Amino acid sequence: MKRKFKKNLLSNNINMKEMNCNQIENNILFFIDKELSQRDIEAFNAHINHCDHCKLLVGNVSEAYLSKNKIVEFTEDPYFFTRLKQKLENKNTKTPYFVKRILQPASLVSLLLLGIFTGVFIGNQYISISSVTEESSNSQLKKYAEENYLSEMNNDNFELLLTSNQ
Amino acid sequence: MTESELVEGVLQKKEAAYKELVLKYQKQVINTCYSLLGNYEDAQDIAQDVFIEVYESIDKFRKESKLSTWIYRIAVNKSLNYIKVINRRKWVKSIESFFGKENNETQKISAHQSDMPNNNLISEERKNILQNALNKLPENQKIAFTLNKYEELSYQQIAEIMQTSLSAVESLIHRAKTNLQKYLINYYN
């Protein structure tokens, strides 16, 4: 239930038959909302009837004041609930804040570190592997050389044998 | 379903109950948001956020108040938060335009308005004048006035939503009207 606010009403002024321009300005919205007493409405109208300035002002102000209506312009949106459901589902499947702001960067950093360490590790491994292969290839070379040397020696011996036979 | 059955159903995350609740309060919520925001698309978006909050925090609903009062309160809070975000954005934009960045939005709006028929343009203009005046009101006056004028809620209901006294609501609405009157007269004088 609407209650009327009395402070603004001018009913106390018993002798007032007509409002002045100032009083009109102070009471326009209360006049439009029908919150003035019968006596005030009469005093309001009495002024409006002959003051063109106030008449125009009351017309303009009331048109603006009443321009926004309740509901009227809204037709029920049949897809409101469907969209709402979609929004809720999207929200629930979204990554939560903690994961998004803390876990994701943390896992990125750890991946990066892991990458660096793996790189360093692989690098070290390569060095040791290559040194191993170097060693082994050296020993193979040695072996090969020895074999060849020996065979060469053998050849020498063979040659010697040949020459000695000459 | 009764109100407590609805609440119970939503608490148990039952879709049928939630759907019924949304259908029941959808109009009320969109209208409240629209009254406070003055833009239908924004009102629709914020109304969706309101119902998401209802779904997620129905366990916080205390049964001593009416469900509609609780939902109104969420709608008012969400709208006010949105207004704050918009104002912050406007402030950033005004700074940007001060430093010479183009304001495409105003161009878009004026282009859109020139497409409208003349009558619509006039009523749109009146609505803008009123909305600008409403936006100048202090927050509490705006809420009380809007809920009373456009939602046609009683002072008692508004007092419950705003968690204040009946006389405070009376005073807020009275001051809101006096201020609105002043803004509108200034505009036309």
Ligand SMILES: [Zn+2]
């Ligand atoms: Zn006058």
